[in-house]
Amino acid sequence: MKKDSKKISVEYLALVGAIIFGVGLLILDSLGALSFLRTGISFVMDPIAYHGSYGGSEIRNYFETFGRLNEFRREYSELSMKVYEQEVDSAFCSTLKEENEALKKQIALGNVEQKYVLAKVLAPLEKNLLRINKGKDEGVAIGDIVVLGNMYIGLVVEVDEKGSLVRLPSNTGSSLEVIVVEGDIESARNMENISVLTKGVVKGAPDGIKIENMSMNAPLKNGDTVIINDTRVGEYLVLGSLVGLSENPAVTSRSGYVSPMFDYDRLMTVFVIIGS
Numbered sequence: 001m002k003k004d005s006k007k008i009s010v011e012y013l014a015l016v017g018a019i020i021f022g023v024g025l026l027i028l029d030s031l032g033a034l035s036f037l038r039t040g041i042s043f044v045m046d047p048i049a050y051h052g053s054y055g056g057s058e059i060r061n062y063f064e065t066f067g068r069l070n071e072f073r074r075e076y077s078e079l080s081m082k083v084y085e086q087e088v089d090s091a092f093c094s095t096l097k098e099e100n101e102a103l104k105k106q107i108a109l110g111n112v113e114q115k116y117v118l119a120k121v122l123a124p125l126e127k128n129l130l131r132i133n134k135g136k137d138e139g140v141a142i143g144d145i146v147v148l149g150n151m152y153i154g155l156v157v158e159v160d161e162k163g164s165l166v167r168l169p170s171n172t173g174s175s176l177e178v179i180v181v182e183g184d185i186e187s188a189r190n191m192e193n194i195s196v197l198t199k200g201v202v203k204g205a206p207d208g209i210k211i212e213n214m215s216m217n218a219p220l221k222n223g224d225t226v227i228i229n230d231t232r233v234g235e236y237l238v239l240g241s242l243v244g245l246s247e248n249p250a251v252t253s254r255s256g257y258v259s260p261m262f263d264y265d266r267l268m269t270v271f272v273i274i275g276s
Contacts, residue, residue: 116271128171152237174204209258
């Protein structure tokens, strides 16, 4: 019991001493006697307080961000949907513009006596075959000619009710009679004010559209216009320009390649001549 009472009295005295010491420090501080101590403590503790406050703010921001993940996800989904809708609208406008340009070209350069069906390209090129979205329901048949303006695209080789398959000149199964002429494309289309240089045959090859059996005596040059002149086509249609002309004098005929007027991979709209 004596030990317990002694322990309590010591703790009481320590508490009273601490209170007296604290009151004394408060009085001295109010009189400015401890300003040096306050300055030293502030110098040491301010950086700690700053970094602690900054760290606490960062932790708070992190947890606030984590708590708003669902809100961010919803906003991201809404923005993604808006971007997708804008891309769809842009693609639709581009398609309409391309179709309008194709119609203008067809009206300006096509044969007004022919009956045309406008078709869209459905799939990328595969083995130099083009799939379009018009078939038997629109009167398309095997052997019909596919054009764009006065330019030859290909020949319909397969047809179902809703679509068709078109063989391009670059297909290895394609072989057409052609003529090589001087003059611009419009004159070549109407066979006016042009000079026929030679006849030839174009065939699809792995490395492009090859032209063969051209006369050795013809004054040919790269850039001359190659025009389809085949009974299966039935009219003069521009295929492209002569390139890679051979210069071997030991052979009996000349050969080369044809550069098409446009890139088949980028075709979007074509026209099928019905009953061709």
